[in-house]
Amino acid sequence: MKTNNLFLPSGCVLRRAKSADSWQIKLLVFSAKLDPTQLRWEQFWVIECDKNLVACGQLRNFSEAQELGSLVVTPAWRGRGLASFLTQYLIHTATQPLYLECLGQRLAHFYSQFGFVPISFEELPRSLKNKFGLSELAKKLIRVPVVFMQYQER
Numbered sequence: 001m002k003t004n005n006l007f008l009p010s011g012c013v014l015r016r017a018k019s020a021d022s023w024q025i026k027l028l029v030f031s032a033k034l035d036p037t038q039l040r041w042e043q044f045w046v047i048e049c050d051k052n053l054v055a056c057g058q059l060r061n062f063s064e065a066q067e068l069g070s071l072v073v074t075p076a077w078r079g080r081g082l083a084s085f086l087t088q089y090l091i092h093t094a095t096q097p098l099y100l101e102c103l104g105q106r107l108a109h110f111y112s113q114f115g116f117v118p119i120s121f122e123e124l125p126r127s128l129k130n131k132f133g134l135s136e137l138a139k140k141l142i143r144v145p146v147v148f149m150q151y152q153e154r
């Protein structure tokens with residue numbers, strides 16, 4: 001499992017989101033066309049670099065499960081390990097079995113470096129089957145390359 005990216009670039013800090021971050025978080029998530037549900041700032045962690053909010057991610061809460069979601073890094077800061085750092089931090093913050101859905105093999109490979117493994121729709125807990133039902137339909141009907149994953153501690 002990948003355990004590098006344990007440091008952020010200098011000038012960057014990870015912190016819990018504040019209410020004042022709410023619109024910037026929404027802007028990041030909407031501009032990346034990610035799932036617009038459960039965007040409560042209280043659930044988010046953000047990375048600030050040179051005092052600008054440049055990345056966010058969250059744990060959505062479901063019955064007996066959490067979903068790692070809303071992972072976005074602003075384009076100018078991509079490729080410097082911010083998403084890797086945030087992903088590992090969120091994994092360690094999770095208090096329930098942890099799942100995610102992502103689009104395409106490149107992202108699935110990204111998450112697999114940190115201990116996520118692809119699972120079938122049937123293996124999801126009921127609360128997430130309810131949420132991901134449409135994705136599964138799109139995957140079956142029009143071959144949208146959705147991958148469901150579960151974090152498996154090694």
Ligand SMILES: CC(C)(COP(=O)(O)OP(=O)(O)OC[C@H]1O[C@@H](n2cnc3c(N)ncnc32)[C@H](O)[C@@H]1OP(=O)(O)O)[C@@H](O)C(=O)NCCC(=O)NCCS
Nearest residue numbers: 032071072073078079080081082083084101102106107110
């Ligand atoms: C995916 C994303 C969060 C990565 O952020 P980052 O800080 O650049 O990531 P890191 O520097 O920690 O790691 C780089 C890795 O991210 C993954 N990645 C980067 N851009 C990607 C893209 N456009 N599509 C899929 N995976 C990507 C790759 O695995 C990459 O490693 P590689 O260059 O060796 O292939 C960022 O590109 C982003 O915000 N994309 C738009 C939103 C999104 O798709 N979020 C994921 C939702 S499941």
